[in-house]
Amino acid sequence: MSYVAIKGGKAAIDGAASASEYLRSKGSLDEPLTLAMIEEQLRLLTSRVVSEGGLYHPRLAALALKQFQGDTLEAAFALRAYRSTKPRLLESPVQDTANMRCIRRISSAFKEVPGGQYLGATYDYALRLLQLDLANEDPAAFKAVAKSFLRDTPETELPDNFPKVIDSLRAEGLLPPVAPSRAAAFDITRDPLVFPVPRSAALATMARAETGGLLAMAYSNMRGYGDVHPTVAELRVGYLPVMLPHPVTGELMEAGEVLVTECEVVAMYEGTNGDELPTFTLGYGACFGHNEVKAISMAILDRALQKGMQDGPTNPSEDPEFVLLHVDGVDSMGFASHYKMPHYVTFQSDMDRLRTTQQKMQQKESEATT
Amino acid sequence: MNLPRKEWAAALCALPASEVKHLANVLSGELEVRDVALPHAGLGLLNLRDGAFEESYFIGEIPVARAEVIVRSAGGMEERGGALIVDDRAQFARSIAILDAVMAGKLPGSVPAMTLVQRGMEVRQQKQIERKKLLTATRVDFSLLGQEDDEDEE
Incomplete structure (x- = not known):
């Protein structure tokens, strides 16, 4: 793959970051999303990011989701980037x-x-029917859901595991x-x-x-x-x-x-x-x-x-x-996204080859007809 | 109630960090605290035993913070304390390490420290009760199924 360093795009790139932030906040007269809201109310989304990021840090996963406006791939990428800046302190004993x-x-x-x-x-x-009342959820009723569940469910003796x-x-x-393997587990982050x-x-x-x-x-x-x-x-x-x-x-x-x-x-x-x-x-x-x-x-x-x-x-x-x-x-x-980056040199080369091929064919055709 | 040392850190982690840090700060004013190593935070690779063949593999990484201190009382009593927690706050780990030393050596301050631990245990127990309610409310009762025609079963 060939890339070419280009100048002149800095202002546009800065503008793109501002535009993203504009879209994140525009029209929101409400408060910004809190990390707790994302972590708790979008718990399954947060779960995706902690597993795909390979780092169990739900709060940072929520932050990444907020920053990248719900894009799980980008959020997992950010979590991986974060982990790469941290020292490795230990390998845990085998957990059961x-x-x-x-x-x-x-x-x-x-x-x-x-x-x-x-x-x-x-x-x-559950029926996969939209629960329309969630569109305008009453905050008081929302808060009461957890309380009433805990109040109405009896405590029973259950084992811890x-x-x-x-x-x-x-x-x-x-x-x-x-037949447990005696070999050490393979570390995909290092090898x-x-x-x-x-x-x-x-x-x-x-x-x-x-x-x-x-x-x-x-x-x-x-x-x-x-x-x-x-x-x-x-x-x-x-x-x-x-x-x-x-x-x-x-x-x-x-x-x-x-x-x-x-x-x-x-x-x-x-x-x-x-x-x-x-x-x-x-x-x-x-x-x-x-x-x-x-x-x-x-x-x-x-x-x-x-x-x-x-x-x-x-x-x-x-x-x-x-x-x-x-x-x-x-x-x-990353591979899919890289196609959005400038490929001016490689594409110019492709065009040159195509034009040359076309010219040669046209030349052959004209020679054949004369 | 005297809880074993191995349960102290988990109990303290169940409480707001500000409470733990506050008590550790108060005790640090009355006791001499030396860091054996600088508190630090980083990552740990979590090694799991797979449920099918019992081979070990790494499911991913976890944040870990570690601290180790020596605490000495005005009367010359000395104890070593440590903390290794799933968290990314090194100073929080240091606070727990201080309380760990204080309780292990029964140094001045061990009573309020143990009270904090007990409160943390209560928080953990309450959390576990709430989780068990998720199970209680959704236990499947197959006894009725046996009385009916099972033709629809796959």
Whole structure:
């Protein structure tokens, strides 16, 4: 790619920034959006940005959404840029998501799962009809919603966390045995993806992938360019306590918590070559924030990629290079956006070549007719 | 109620930072506080165990702030305190580290510090109650389903 440095655009660029700010504020006689409003009332949007930005910082994600006027790709880009300015202080010990404090937990594999199923906050069963009264929401009524929910819902004795659904399947011998890898997890923020990559690199890449990109890849598998045929063993959303060593005692302590969505899918069973019994196959997905479509898509692709790595890819969603190099929102948005930058030199060159080719053809035609 | 040390930081993080900083500032006026290392903030890579095969991978990064101090009382009692929290405010971590030392060494000020911790625990418990209400209100009861025709089930 060739670019050319150009002068004379500074005033226009400054003006573009002012124009963006003008559009953000014009017509708003109301107060500017607060970060708390964005973080709470647009929580699913904030969730997208923390996961696609790869940094769990909901307040800064809200700020980025405000600054870029709701553009999730730009907001995730800003979060990545922010993180690149910060020193890396630690790698956490391995965290166990069984400790998650769930606010939603469902299974489409079983009706009765140990601990029970809880729909939590979801639109899965809602009619997709516009709720017109929200257009002119009464502030007092708005404030009363949360209060009345808490007042009207009884306190019940529930455990702080729940067992994993797949543990019971594994206990029955229906799942492949766990064989934890001793290899250190791959750090995609420090090392480039050079194929073949370990599964930890694939999981990390998909965890911060752009939701739509990941969904498109997974959807291709769902529609027929693949054969994962998943069943959601468990989908859970909740707050995962982050356990870090106390600086003085070294004892693990809760240093904070992060909202995480996690999904395990059980897929078509496969036979084995030896004497071992066949088992279901598994796929796993998880991301920061509340983003179920992303976690399910990731789980499907995890399974598809395992198959592709083992047997060789038979469709795009099983090809690690195809999937992992095309699902990052910042990468792909950047490439698409760069086409807006001046390409005067390359295009001038294209035009010169075209004109020369046309001239040569015209010359040949005229020579042939004379 | 004496809470274990490993729960102090989480409890203090549940409170407004201004309250924690205020008490730490007050105690710093009465005690000698030395930084073992300058408080700093940055990022931590969060390592998760995947739920399918129990392999570890990095889901992303989290903000972390860390501080470590030595606090000495006028009577010569000395204790080391530290804080490592999911937050990007280094001075907030330092305030927690000071309270951590004060409580660990039962230095002057440990009573109001522990009161603050207990209040933080109450805030955390209240938050957990509210979260559990999200579950309580949406628990699926399949007992009725079993009494009806299951033909529509997939």
